[in-house]
Amino acid sequence: MKVFIISGARPQFIKLSPIIQDMLEEPKMDFYHLHTGQHFDENMSSIFFQELSLPPPDVNLNIHSQTHAQLVGNMMIKIEEKLKEEDPDAVLVPGDTDSTLAGALAASKLQYPVIHLESGLRSYDFRMPEEINRKLTDHISRMLITTSMTASENLLKEGINKRWIFETGDTMVDAILRNVKKAKKQSSILKKLGLKSKEYFLLTLHRKENVDNKGRLKTILETLNEVEETIVYPVHPRTKNRIKDYNLGDLIENENIITIDPTGYLDFISLEVNSMSILTDSGGIQKEALTLNVPCITLRDNTEWIETLEIGANQLVGAEKERIKSAIKQIKDNLDHYKNINWENPYGDGKSSTKIVNEIIKRYEEHELEIETNIMI
Ligand code: UDP
Secondary structure (H helix, E strand, O other), X not given: OEEEEEEOOHHHHHHHHHHHHHHHHOOOOEEEEEEOOOOOOHHHOHHHHHHOOOOOOOEEOOOOOOOHHHHHHHHHHHHHHHHHHHOOOEEEEEOOOHHHHHHHHHHHHOOOXXXXXXXXXXXXXXXXXXXXXXXXXXXXXXXXEEOOHHHHHHHHHOOOOHHHEEEOOOHHHHHHHHHHHHHHHHOOHHHHXXXXXXXXXXXXXXXXXXHOOHHHHHHHHHHHHHOOOOEEEEOXXXXXXXXXXXXXXXXXXXXXXXXXXXXXXXHHXXXXXXXXXXXXXXXXXXXXXXXXXXXXXXXXXXXXXXXXXHHOOEEEOOOOHHHHHXXXXXXXXXXXXXXXXXXXXXXXOOOHHHHHHHHHHHHHHOOOOOOOOOOOO
16 A cells, blocks of 8 residues: 655654654555655754654655745645645644644545544644644544544544544654664763753743743743753754744853754753753653653643643643742752652553554555545444
8 A cells, every 4th residue: 555644844753753664664555755844954854864764755845934824725735736646545644733734634635545643632722733733634534543542532522433543652652762772872962062961951942832922932931041950952943033033032041051953863862861851842752751751841831641741740830930940849859759760651662653554554455544425423
């Protein structure tokens, strides 16, 4: 069977990587990989293909730096052309970006079955473009791959046919478990930055609700200026622009904050695993922290990864000064406890991608992916 894969943004390359590696080993499956170009800097895109030994995408549409409507519209037009040329048996879209939605819409309009990887997540926060993208994509997908029972239940509550759901673990867990040893061996980022293991916090920030809101961004950065801890901060290109637009540059000049460009995957894993804790508004990083047994402080008002909270691996602090400071203090005061922690991973055993590839083939061979009319739910 031929699967048409659509990606475009950093986390998508990572969550696809174990699946692509497994597809390369699978004689029954052929794939075509379209990169929309949504992320285009070398350190936000091509570095991941090199580090993860992935073949380069078959095509890169180079569509980026536009409004949401322009991105989705322009991507759809080009994706439609490529779909007609390739005529695949199914279209695989991971995650919740504009590339995900554009791919799912273009494919479903042409009656190609859409397979959504990382389906069923809900923050119930429609300020997030990701929430819109994931919900719409789920409702036009024919195979919905979920990472936990909560995600499957969310889909059932919304009336999705149970037969279309396939619950496994998370392929981001597969990716990190396949790469952590390599990162420990190959990365020299700690040395380069003059850092010692477990003596710094790692920070990432890129969500629209934080970085496109001057008040929230300012509060977060001010708070981090007021703490003593060393903070390593790879600055996302979107946030770099906002810091400039809002004239907040002074707030990342403080000597306890080490700003760097976004790093490759191996350096980032090394920074994660050696940190005391990770402060983030990223989705993927909350799961990676849990997988690496590093406590996470999430700079958001909600999370779709609620299992991380239930387990005690993550705390939600919003963009509130006192809550951020108290979470940092709580972790510093309990460092010995966290150094020995070994959380049970709710997102699988690191073997999800193999199960996913096998299940896609099975469903295809059993005609389960065919688009029918008059489906009885
Ligand atoms: N990541 C990276 N370098 C960085 C920051 C993040 O390789 O400087 C990786 C990280 O390990 C994770 C993914 O990027 O796998 C998370 O992407 P991001 O936070 O952009 O997206 P989200 O998960 O929020 O959709």
